[in-house]
Ligand SMILES: O=C(O)CCC(=O)C(=O)O
């Protein structure tokens with residue numbers, strides 16, 4: 001993985017940038033704010049921009065962590081019990097702005113109509129009652145490795161995190177597709193459209209607040225993907241250094257396709273051996289290449305007392321036009 005340690009001058013420059021613009025960016029998800037953030041991002045320190053650009057161009061490992069920024073814990077207040085509770089601006093508005101600026105250097109932030117009620121910036125926090133789910137809001141269960149939104153053809157190219165606090169060091173896990181040593185025949189099978197990836201549970205109606213009639217179609221599309229999933233390839237792109245699309249917990253193969261089953265099992269075993277811990281600390285901004293690395297999270301014991309781990313998360317696409325048919329208007333960033 002790659003790490004950029006910010007120096008005092010860079011931290012000072014980023015702090016000043018946020019001081020100057022936080023009020024102007026009272027909301028971060030309007031089309032105007034997204035447009036302006038893309039341009040403001042060019043005022044981030046030079047090394048930050050160079051690292052993010054190298055990461056975008058695949059010159060780095062596929063995991064980039066920018067560290068050293070200080071999060072004012074008092075301003076943040078307690079970790080929310082649920083992402084739904086936040087109505088006005090987040091107490092982590094400053095970190096959200098920085099996350100959006102950095103993300104804008106990778107591509108265009110976007111969101112899903114079917115995830116966290118269509119919000120652009122997600123809260124990743126442990127939620128009481130979700131302890132054992134395969135959701136970012138679980139805690140006691142291992143969140144098994146996956147590429148983000150693997151089931152969806154419009155999944156993001158990159159995934160950005162800002163760690164606000166992680167007092168007990170709960171570990172994110174990451175694994176590189178580049179590190180996989182797979183037999184040639186397995187690799188070839190994984191390149192074929194013989195695999196089923198069903199939607200993960202964060203996109204289901206039961207994990208969103210769906211007002212009557214609103215976004216109904218979006219959830220129906222997810223249900224259709226649940227009932228009639230396409231057959232897709234797990235590996236794609238360059239045969240020597242393939243991209244990866246997988247979420248084994250939600251995957252299957254067609255009845256009787258033992259070769260595909262074996263290939264998937266072999267991939268899971270190889271990645272289980274290659275995956276490693278990346279424990280995010282307060283002030284870390286972490287970027288994952290969603291084509292080249294998988295990620296998950298180790299089990300931990302949540303406290304549910306306002307002191308729990310708290311991350312912010314944003315999806316980023318390298319090509320907003322790909323999703324035009326799934327967005328209601330040019331200016332809407334939410335994909336159905
Ligand atoms: O909690 C984490 O470290 C990662 C959870 C996750 O998979 C996600 O937020 O996409």
Ligand SMILES: [Fe+2]
Nearest residue numbers: 146147148295
């Ligand atoms: Fe994830």
